[in-house]
Amino acid sequence: MVAVAPRPQNPIDAVAQSRAVRHFGKLIGLAGAIAIGMVVVLWTAEPTYAPLYSNLSGRDATQVADTLMSRNIDFKLDAGTGALLVDQAKLAEARLLLASQGLPEGSAKGLEMLQQDQGLGTSQFIETARYNHALEAELVRSVEAIRAVEKARVHLAIPEQSIFIRNRTKPSASVVVKLYPGRVLNPGQVEAIVQMIASSIPALEASAVKVVDQFGRLLTDDGDAGMALTSRQFDYTRKLEDKFVDRIINLLQPIVGEGRVNAQVAAQLDFSAVESTREAYDPERSVIRSEQISEEESRNLNQAFGIPGALSNQPPAAAVVEAGADGDQAGAADAAPPIPGNQNRSATRNYEVDRVISHTSNPVGTVQRLSVAVVIDDKQVVGDDGGVSKTPYSDAEIERFSNLVKETIGFDVNRGDSVSIVNASFLEVEKPVPAPVPAWKSLLEETWLVNLIKQVLGAIGVIIVYFVFVRPLLRSLSFKQGDADAPAQTVGGPANMQVMAAGQAMPGQNPAIPNLGADPNAQLANFKRRDATYEQKVDMARSLVMDDPARVANVMKQWVSEE
8 A cells, every 4th residue: 555645735725625615505506596496486476467557647546556455456566657567367357446436537627627616715717717627628538539549638719708799709729639659530530520629619610620630730721621622522422433333243243253343433523512593484374463443433513603611612503494384394304404524444453473483402413424344254164074164255245234234323325424344354363361370379368378388387497496406406415425525635644644445435435336536556546636637637547447447347337327
């Protein structure tokens, strides 16, 4: 036996390789692994949160939070947006609870502010301003009910009216809308907003309402009323043409097949508004409405003379001739001269003449002319062998289709309508097949599946942490590899040096396997030298195998059995 003196070692390396430091490092690694496992478990147990409401004011958020806490509903605040987040499984329940209590109230109060205590010293000006603000808030709620509008503000200018009509000022209004990203207001929706606000304020005209979006663009433009009318006329014309096209396709499609007919209609409409009044008389037809006849007769009597009076104004009585002896009294009377007279007769007749008064207002948008173009695909014929071929339609069939189209559109020769039907072979276009939606995409929207995936991933993470960190640490602590790797040391000095025998096993080592590192003459002790190069270690391993192959074979067998 040859004693090998211990090699001097760096104090820092000695401390780092000491048993206490290694055990302390293993304990720190074990604690870190346990902490990682706990984080994974807590992450899997944490529910999936979803936003309850967005864009809540501070006051509404406080009331909503108080209500949720009173009902023991867990929530948290998003650090980025400040939105309230609630467990997705309890989202519907929380919204129903808040809706039953009238939350959130909103930042703008409407007519409910009039129910608040006004105080004894409130002036009429304050009451009027409060009422106008309440009207603005109500109009804001109505405008925000439109799907494309995210937020809105309404400003009303209602001047105080004078008692003199000529000095009165008409009210006006302006609306500022903030739209959702990617959405716009079409002219119809803008006109609806204008008409709604104009109808809500007395004496407010639609032309005095202006609508502006969040980019500062004026959405209401009455500068060219004629162009606006033209746009409406174009929309009406296009709608009428589409209606005729649908009627033609629905009529011919069951005959020629689906997708084998196409039609276009060009309509010329008259949008001029004409009103005429006509008054006609019929001279052949007359009826007496009233008649007045006046007759006057006067006689030329002897004129009265003398002093005016009752007697002088009366003419003398006619002389009477007494009868003669022969009784010829009548003859004497007849011989008296006649009294001259004057007669006047007039008649007034009023006739009711036949008169006709007609007021005609021609409808706007009457059809002046229709031009129809129809294209029909060739007829498909199935042969004896089962093959399908295309054959053009005959002239008689085309004529029959033409008659059907004319009856469908109300063909009128006097208007100059025209119908053209062409038979041509259509190109075969393959319809794109929509890609099927994977089932996993739809399943990922399910809350229970997301929670299950989180729990499975958490369990896998815990298992990985155990096998990668915890298990090796536990094995190293149980086998105490530090004692087995320690080099042989002498006790008592060079004279009393005690060296372990080559066949003696180290503590914690299998007694059947000899400890190669206990032999001071073995080259295995050189493996622990820090200044040894890779080539030196390879040479040491080769010489070791050649010196004692049986011992090396036993060691390898033990390593294989342990793995």
